[in-house]
Amino acid sequence: SAVISQKPSRDICQRGTSLTIQCQVDSQVTMMFWYRQQPGQSLTLIATANQGSEATYESGFVIDKFPISRPNLTFSTLTVSNMSPEDSSIYLCSVARAGQGYTFGSGTRLTVV
Amino acid sequence: GQQVMQIPQYQHVQEGEDFTTYCNSSTTLSNIQWYKQRPGGHPVFLIQLVKSGEVKKQKRLTFQFGEAKKNSSLHITATQTTDVGTYFCAVHSNQAGTALIFGKGTTLSVSS
Numbered sequence: 001s002a003v004i005s006q007k008p009s010r011d012i013c014q015r016g017t018s019l020t021i022q023c024q025v026d027s028q029v030t031m032m033f034w035y036r037q038q039p040g041q042s043l044t045l046i047a048t049a050n051q052g053s054e055a056t057y058e059s060g061f062v063i064d065k066f067p068i069s070r071p072n073l074t075f076s077t078l079t080v081s082n083m084s085p086e087d088s089s090i091y092l093c094s095v096a097r098a099g100q101g102y103t104f105g106s107g108t109r110l111t112v113v
Numbered sequence: 114g115q116q117v118m119q120i121p122q123y124q125h126v127q128e129g130e131d132f133t134t135y136c137n138s139s140t141t142l143s144n145i146q147w148y149k150q151r152p153g154g155h156p157v158f159l160i161q162l163v164k165s166g167e168v169k170k171q172k173r174l175t176f177q178f179g180e181a182k183k184n185s186s187l188h189i190t191a192t193q194t195t196d197v198g199t200y201f202c203a204v205h206s207n208q209a210g211t212a213l214i215f216g217k218g219t220t221l222s223v224s225s
Binding site for chain 2: 031033041042043044045048092094096099100101102103104105106107
C-alpha cells in the first residue's frame with residue numbers, strides 16, 4: 001500500500017492564524033482526499049484534490065477557509081485559515097489504491113487557542 | 114449523498130467474548146470497506162466487500178455483505194485486548210465520486 005508522510009503531526013495555534021498541512025505520497029496518485037476527525041467522532045470528508053484542477057469541496061467546507069493545493073501527483077497541502085477553536089481537530093489526508101482500500105497519513109492534531 | 118448507519122456506537126466486552134458491529138444503508142451499495150482505528154492512530158484498511166452475500170475471513174474477523182448489498186457486518190470471535198479500537202464501515206459517496214464516506218464507527222473496549 002502507499003506510504004504517506006504527513007506533517008506537522010501536531011500544532012497549537014493562535015486563533016486568527018493559518019496552518020498549512022502537507023502530505024507527501026511515495027508514488028503518483030490521481031486523487032488525494034482530506035478528512036477532518038473531531039475528538040471521538042467519525043471522519044468527515046473536506047475535499048477531493050485532483051492534480052491540475054480545483055479541489056472539490058463537500059457541503060459545509062469552502063475554499064476560502066480550507067484552500068488546497070495539488071501541484072503534482074505526489075503532494076498536496078491543506079491550509080486551515082483564520083482559525084478558531086472550533087477548528088481544533090485531527091486532519092488526515094488519504095489516497096486510494098485499487099483493491100487495497102484507502103491509506104491515511106498519520107494525521108495532524110490541531111489545537112486552536 | 115450516500116450515508117451509512119453503524120451500530121452500536123460503543124461496546125465493551127470481556128476478553129474472549131465475541132463482538133459484532135453492523136452497517137446499514139437505505140440504498141444498494143457497490144461495495145463496502147471496513148477500517149480499524151486504534152486509539153491515537155489513523156484508520157487502517159481491513160477489507161473490501163463487493164459481491165452480494167460475500168463472506169470473508171481474516172483470522173478471528175469475519176466480514177459479511179448482505180444479499181441485497183445494503184448491509185454489512187464485522188464479527189470478531191474471542192476478542193483479545195489487541196482488538197481494542199474503533200471499527201468503521203465506509204462507502205463511496207455518489208456526490209464525491211471515489212471519496213469514502215465513513216459510518217460513525219463502533220468503539221470496542223476489551224477488559225482482561
